[in-house]
Amino acid sequence: MIELSGLTKRYGEKVAVNDLTFTVRPGIITGFLGPNGAGKSTTMRMVLGLDRPTAGDVRIDGRHYHELKDPLTYIGALLDAKAVHGGRSAYHHLLCLAQANGIPARRVHEVLDTVGLTAVAKKKAKGFSLGMGQRLGIAGALLGDPRILMFDEPVNGLDPEGIHWIRNLMKTLAAQGRTVFVSSHLMSEMALTADHLVVIGQGRLLADTSMARFIAENSRSYVRVRTPQRERLLDVLATAGIAVAPGGGEALEVDGDKAEAIGELAARHQITLHELSPQRASLEEAFMQLTAESVEYHAHDGQPAAGPLPPQGQAQGQAQGQGQGQRPWGSDWRKG
Ligand SMILES: Nc1ncnc2c1ncn2[C@@H]1O[C@H](COP(=O)(O)OP(=O)(O)OP(=O)(O)O)[C@@H](O)[C@H]1O
Numbered sequence: 290m291i292e293l294s295g296l297t298k299r300y301g302e303k304v305a306v307n308d309l310t311f312t313v314r315p316g317i318i319t320g321f322l323g324p325n326g327a328g329k330s331t332t333m334r335m336v337l338g339l340d341r342p343t344a345g346d347v348r349i350d351g352r353h354y355h356e357l358k359d360p361l362t363y364i365g366a367l368l369d370a371k372a373v374h375g376g377r378s379a380y381h382h383l384l385c386l387a388q389a390n391g392i393p394a395r396r397v398h399e400v401l402d403t404v405g406l407t408a409v410a411k412k413k414a415k416g417f418s419l420g421m422g423q424r425l426g427i428a429g430a431l432l433g434d435p436r437i438l439m440f441d442e443p444v445n446g447l448d449p450e451g452i453h454w455i456r457n458l459m460k461t462l463a464a465q466g467r468t469v470f471v472s473s474h475l476m477s478e479m480a481l482t483a484d485h486l487v488v489i490g491q492g493r494l495l496a497d498t499s500m501a502r503f504i505a506e507n508s509r510s511y512v513r514v515r516t517p518q519r520e521r522l523l524d525v526l527a528t529a530g531i532a533v534a535p536g537g538g539e540a541l542e543v544d545g546d547k548a549e550a551i552g553e554l555a556a557r558h559q560i561t562l563h564e565l566s567p568q569r570a571s572l573e574e575a576f577m578q579l580t581a582e583s584v585e586y587h588a589h590d591g592q593p594a595a596g597p598l599p600p601q602g603q604a605q606g607q608a609q610g611q612g613q614g615q616r617p618w619g620s621d622w623r624k625g
Pocket residue numbers: 300303304305323324325326327328329330331332474585
């Protein structure tokens with residue numbers, strides 16, 4: 290397990306990581322999600338003892354990183370795939386790592402095979418493509434056969450085949466009972482990979498929830514309705530016991546898959562409909578709403594986002610397509 294407790298990192302005035310407390314558990318993939326600059330890399334660096342926390346604590350199986358004997362056999366990490374001596378071959382790079390960590394040389398051949406780099410093992414790393422570099426970084430992480438793996442944005446810049454490979458590798462590692470902690474700024478990527486989600490924004494914990502719950506909470510289906518006879522339709526729906534919320538503009542929104550029922554009621558009462566469209570909120574939208582207040586730089590003005598985060602447990606504005614008076618999405622799982 291990786292256990293963070295009140296973990297905080299300041300760089301001068303800047304609070305990069307702000308009082309993070311959560312646990313990364315074995316046997317599942319935990320996605321670490323946040324917009325650019327949220328503090329993901331800084332957190333991961335502190336896990337590995339590369340940055341010293343300003344306050345709080347992070348432990349790996351109950352111990353600090355520097356207390357681990359042969360740390361690569363406890364935790365393997367890919368933080369920066371370019372952090373390789375370019376003049377060394379892939380084989381030599383891994384061999385140096387192995388020798389420094391008391392790992393037998395035959396393990397180098399095994400991990401080269403696992404990541405599919407055996408054929409280019411003797412080639413210098415500086416000639417590697419981005420994808421080959423990522424594979425070499427992952428080989429280094431796997432070298433000590435650790436129970437815990439941590440990957441910082443491993444699919445960044447990869448082609449679809451590379452992305453597919455990394456996804457499957459992470460799933461296999463988790464299925465073997467290992468702890469897999471992977472960062473991303475893309476909800477869509479996490480939805481395909483992670484079993485559990487930890488979301489941060491401006492260094493603060495925004496959510497710590499299972500992926501299944503996040504999907505159940507946020508894949509809200511609803512029907513968008515527009516009619517020139519708004520009051521009549523509202524009366525008819527109210528009589529039928531169907532709750533309605535205002536949508537954007539003239540639109541109305543009805544929770545659930547009720548398009549047919551609404552269409553039939555409207556026809557029976559001779560109400561004209563201009564729109565009757567089933568909708569499904571996307572997870573990416575949900576993530577953007579969750580982190581909207583904490584995005585460092587907004588495209589429209591290039592300025593740092595102003596103002597503090599809203600109080601925790603409070604909705605972050607109305608979701609697109611979410612009417613007033615409805616229960617805010619995420620209200621159940623948001624960290625109090
Ligand atoms: N050495 C440093 N000195 C000063 N500020 C830093 C330093 N390292 C990180 N920061 C700042 O801390 C914040 C968090 O950065 P970090 O790289 O951890 O975010 P991230 O979530 O990994 O972002 P990205 O997805 O862009 O990699 C950012 O505002 C960054 O500018």
